[in-house]
Amino acid sequence: MSFSFTLAATDxxxxxxxxxxxxxxxxxPAFMPVGTAGTVxxxxxxxxxxxxxxxxxxNTYHLMLRPGAERVARLGGxxxxxxxxxxxxxxxxxxxxxxxxxxxxxxxEGVTFQSHIDGSKHLxxxxxxMEIQRLLGSDIVMCFDECPALPADEGAVEASMRLSMRxxxxxxxxxxxxxxxxxxxxxxxxVTEDLRGQSAEALKTIGFxxxxxxxxxxxxxxxxMFGVLDYAPGMLPQDRPRYLMGVGKPDDIVGAVKxxxxxxxxxxxSRSGRTGQAWTRRGQVNLRNARHADDPRPLDEACxxxxxxxxxxxxxxxxxxxxxxxxxxxxxxxxLHYYQELMAGMRAAIAEGRFAAFETDxxxxxxxxxxxxx
Amino acid sequence: MSFSFTLAATDxxxxxxxxxxxxxxxxxPAFMPVGTAGTVxxxxxxxxxxxxxxxxxxNTYHLMLRPGAERVARLGGxxxxxxxxxxxxxxxxxxxxxxxxxxxxxxxEGVTFQSHIDGSKHLxxxxxxMEIQRLLGSDIVMCFDECPALPADEGAVEASMRLSMRxxxxxxxxxxxxxxxxxxxxxxxxVTEDLRGQSAEALKTIGFxxxxxxxxxxxxxxxxMFGVLDYAPGMLPQDRPRYLMGVGKPDDIVGAVKxxxxxxxxxxxSRSGRTGQAWTRRGQVNLRNARHADDPRPLDEACxxxxxxxxxxxxxxxxxxxxxxxxxxxxxxxxLHYYQELMAGMRAAIAEGRFAAFETDxxxxxxxxxxxxx
Numbered sequence: 093m094s095f096s097f098t099l100a101a102t103d104x105x106x107x108x109x110x111x112x113x114x115x116x117x118x119x120x121p122a123f124m125p126v127g128t129a130g131t132v133x134x135x136x137x138x139x140x141x142x143x144x145x146x147x148x149x150x151n152t153y154h155l156m157l158r159p160g161a162e163r164v165a166r167l168g169g170x171x172x173x174x175x176x177x178x179x180x181x182x183x184x185x186x187x188x189x190x191x192x193x194x195x196x197x198x199x200x201e202g203v204t205f206q207s208h209i210d211g212s213k214h215l216x217x218x219x220x221x222m223e224i225q226r227l228l229g230s231d232i233v234m235c236f237d238e239c240p241a242l243p244a245d246e247g248a249v250e251a252s253m254r255l256s257m258r259x260x261x262x263x264x265x266x267x268x269x270x271x272x273x274x275x276x277x278x279x280x281x282x283v284t285e286d287l288r289g290q291s292a293e294a295l296k297t298i299g300f301x302x303x304x305x306x307x308x309x310x311x312x313x314x315x316x317m318f319g320v321l322d323y324a325p326g327m328l329p330q331d332r333p334r335y336l337m338g339v340g341k342p343d344d345i346v347g348a349v350k351x352x353x354x355x356x357x358x359x360x361x362s363r364s365g366r367t368g369q370a371w372t373r374r375g376q377v378n379l380r381n382a383r384h385a386d387d388p389r390p391l392d393e394a395c396x397x398x399x400x401x402x403x404x405x406x407x408x409x410x411x412x413x414x415x416x417x418x419x420x421x422x423x424x425x426x427x428l429h430y431y432q433e434l435m436a437g438m439r440a441a442i443a444e445g446r447f448a449a450f451e452t453d454x455x456x457x458x459x460x461x462x463x464x465x466x
Numbered sequence: 467m468s469f470s471f472t473l474a475a476t477d478x479x480x481x482x483x484x485x486x487x488x489x490x491x492x493x494x495p496a497f498m499p500v501g502t503a504g505t506v507x508x509x510x511x512x513x514x515x516x517x518x519x520x521x522x523x524x525n526t527y528h529l530m531l532r533p534g535a536e537r538v539a540r541l542g543g544x545x546x547x548x549x550x551x552x553x554x555x556x557x558x559x560x561x562x563x564x565x566x567x568x569x570x571x572x573x574x575e576g577v578t579f580q581s582h583i584d585g586s587k588h589l590x591x592x593x594x595x596m597e598i599q600r601l602l603g604s605d606i607v608m609c610f611d612e613c614p615a616l617p618a619d620e621g622a623v624e625a626s627m628r629l630s631m632r633x634x635x636x637x638x639x640x641x642x643x644x645x646x647x648x649x650x651x652x653x654x655x656x657v658t659e660d661l662r663g664q665s666a667e668a669l670k671t672i673g674f675x676x677x678x679x680x681x682x683x684x685x686x687x688x689x690x691m692f693g694v695l696d697y698a699p700g701m702l703p704q705d706r707p708r709y710l711m712g713v714g715k716p717d718d719i720v721g722a723v724k725x726x727x728x729x730x731x732x733x734x735x736s737r738s739g740r741t742g743q744a745w746t747r748r749g750q751v752n753l754r755n756a757r758h759a760d761d762p763r764p765l766d767e768a769c770x771x772x773x774x775x776x777x778x779x780x781x782x783x784x785x786x787x788x789x790x791x792x793x794x795x796x797x798x799x800x801x802l803h804y805y806q807e808l809m810a811g812m813r814a815a816i817a818e819g820r821f822a823a824f825e826t827d828x829x830x831x832x833x834x835x836x837x838x839x840x
Binding site: 129130131133134135136158159163166167168173174175385386388398402403404406407410411413414416417418420421 | 503504505507508509510532533537540541542547548549759760762772776777778780781783784785787788790791792794795
C-alpha cells in the first residue's frame with residue numbers, strides 16, 4: 093500500500109481528510125506529539141496512542157547522535173525500538189543543528205557540526221539526512237533545509253531559501269523510490285510573500301508527497317505567522333498534505349487549521365506538562381499556584397484523561413510541588429489528550445461545515461478563563 | 467467487615483495466608499511498594515496494582531509535612547487523594563524523623579523536630595502519630611517507636627526499646643476502637659535475643675492486630691539480620707501477621723519469608739529503577755552498562771512486564787543514558803513486577819510444601835548470573 097492523501101471536506105480554506113500509510117491512517121488536521129530521542133517524554137507509547145495521536149515526530153539530530161541511526165536500524169528501526177507501530181515523521185536535523193550543535197560550518201554541501209553530547213564531529217547534508225531517516229525507518233521524511241532565525245534581512249532569507257531549494261532537489265534525488273514512504277518538501281521565504289511563492293514553485297517543480305511550511309514559529313510572533321499563513325498554504329498543492337512545522341499553542345493551532353494547514357507538531361504540551369503547566373479549553377493553568385492546594389475539583393471536569401478523571405487539583409498541585417515524576421506523567425497526558433481532543437473537535441467541525449462556530453466557541457471559552465477559585 | 471488474618475499453610479516456619487480488610491485482601495507473604503509522598507515514584511497507581519501489589523506503604527513523616535494530614539483528610543483521605551483504593555499501611559513517622567528531620571529533640575513525650583522542607587516545627591508523639599495516621603485514613607497503622615541505628619551499645623538499645631514499649635501502650639490507647647483498621651506493635655531490641663523477647667512480651671501484653679519486627683535493615687548486615695530473624699518471628703503470636711520493616715533485597719526477602727515473616731516493604735525496587743538498576747531472577751542488571759547498547763534481547767525473556775515484553779536492553783540502555791523519564795518508569799515497573807512475582811512464587815511454594823526447593827532454585831538462578839553478552 094502506498095502513501096496517499098484524501099480530502100474529505102473543506103470549510104472555508106480549512107480542510108479535513110486523512111493520510112493513508114502502510115502503518116495506519118493519519119486523520120487530518122493532525123497534531124504530532126514530539127518523541128525527540130525515542131520517547132515522548134514522561135509517556136508510555138500506549139498512553140500516547142490512547143490520547144488519539146495517529147503519528148509521532150522523531151528528531152533526526154538527536155537520534156543520529158544517540159543512540160545512532162545505524163544502531164537503530166540494526167535493532168529493527170525506530171518503530172520497534174521505541175514500541176510505536178503507527179506512522180512516524182522525522183525532521184531532517186537541520187533545525188536542531190542550528191539551535192543545539194556546537195561549532196557549525198555551513199557550506200553548499202551541508203552542515204558540519206559537533207555533537208552537543210560528546211563533541212564528536214558530524215556532517216548533515218541532503219544525502220546524509222535522507223540516509224539517516226531511511227535507517228530510522230521513518231514513514232514521512234523531511235527534506236534537509238536551512239531555517240534562518242527571524243527577524244533576518246530579506247537578502248539573507250532569500251539566499252537561505254534558494255539554498256534550501258537546491259537541497260530540496262538533492263533530497264528528492266537521494267530519497268529515491270521508496271513505496272509507502274513519503275518525502276515532504278519545505279517551503280521557506282520568511283515573512284516575504286514573493287519569496288514564499290518562489291519557494292512553493294520550486295518545490296512543486298521537484299514534486300513531493302507533502303509540503304511543509306518551514307521557517308515559522310521561530311520568534312516572529314503570532315500576528316506575523318498568521319500573516320504568512322494567510323497566503324502560504326494556498327501556494328501549495330491542494331491535493332497534498334500541508335504541514336506547519338513546530339506549531340504551537342492551542343490558539344496558534346486553531347488559527348493555522350483555519351488557514352488550511354493539515355499537520356502540526358510541537359513540544360509544548362509535553363514540555364509544559366513537566367513544569368506544572370496544563371492546557372485546558374479554559375486556557376493555561378499553573379498547577380504550582382497555591383490556589384490549587386485545597387481544591388478537590390479536577391483540572392477540567394469535562395476532560396476524560398486520567399489526570400482529570402482520577403485526581404484533584406490539590407493532588408496535582410502537591411505532586412508538582414514535591415517534584416514527583418507522576419506530576420509530569422499526568423500533566424503531559426492531560427496536555428496531549430487536550431491537544432488531540434482539540435484536533436478531533438476541529439475535524440468534526442470542518443466535516444460539518446461549522447468551523448467558524450467552533451472557533452468562536454474556542455476563543456469564548458478561553459477568554460472566560462479558569463474556574464473560579466473556591 | 468473487620469480486619470483479620472488467616473493462615474492457609476506453613477512450610478517449616480514459612481507461612482502463607484491472607485489478611486482480610488474492608489478495602490480488600492492482602493495475600494501473604496506480601497511485599498508493599500513504598501508510596502512515600504502520595505505516589506509510588508515513576509508509577510501510575512493502576513500500574514502498581516497491575517504488578518500484583520495488594521497494599522502500599524505511605525510515609526507519615528512526609529505526608530504530615532506536605533501536603534499535611536488535615537488537608538489530606540479534607541480531600542477525602544489518602545486513598546482518594548492518590549487514587550489507590552486498596553489497603554494502605556502508614557509508618558509512624560518515627561524512623562524518618564530520625565533520618566531526615568533537622569534539630570530533633572527526643573523526650574518521654576515524643577520528638578520535636580524541624581521539617582527538612584521548610585524548617586517548620588512539629589511534634590511527633592504516640593498521640594499525634596495516631597491522629598495523623600487516622601486523618602490519612604490508613605488501614606494499617608504503626609505504633610510510634612524509636613529506632614536506634616545499629617551498631618549501638620546494648621544499654622542504649624535497651625533504653626530505646628523500653629521507651630518504644632511505653633510509646634506502644636500510649637499508641638494503643640490513642641488509637642482507640644476503629645473497626646476495620648488495624649494497629650501493629652513494633653518489636654525492638656536490636657540484635658539481642660533477650661531484649662527482643664522482652665519487647666515481644668510487652669507488646670503481647672498490650673495486644674495488637676499485627677506485630678512488626680523493627681530496628682533491622684539499619685546497617686547491621688544480612689547475617690546479623692538473619693540471626694535475629696532466626697528467633698524474633700517465633701516470639702510473636704502465630705495468629706497475627708508479622709511485618710519486617712524496610713526489607714529489602716530479593717535474597718533478604720526470601721530469607722525473611724523462610725524465617726516466618728509475612729509482610730515487608732522497601733524503597734529498593736522503585737529507587738533502583740530510577741538509577742538504571744534492574745532486579746531480575748538472574749540478579750541485578752545495570753542497564754547503564756555499555757554491554758547493553760546493541761543488545762536486542764529483553765531484560766528478562768521470561769518476564770511479562772511491559773519493559774521486558776515491549777523493549778530491548780538496547781532501548782533501556784539508551785533511555786537510561788539519555789536521562790529520559792521512561793527509563794525510570796519502565797525499570798520501576800519491571801522491578802515491582804519482579805518483586806511481586808517473587809512473592810507469588812513463594813506463596814505458591816509454601817502452599818505446596820516445596821519452599822526449600824524454591825529457595826534452592828532462587829539462589830541457583832541468581833548465581834548463574836545474567837545472560838551472556840552477545
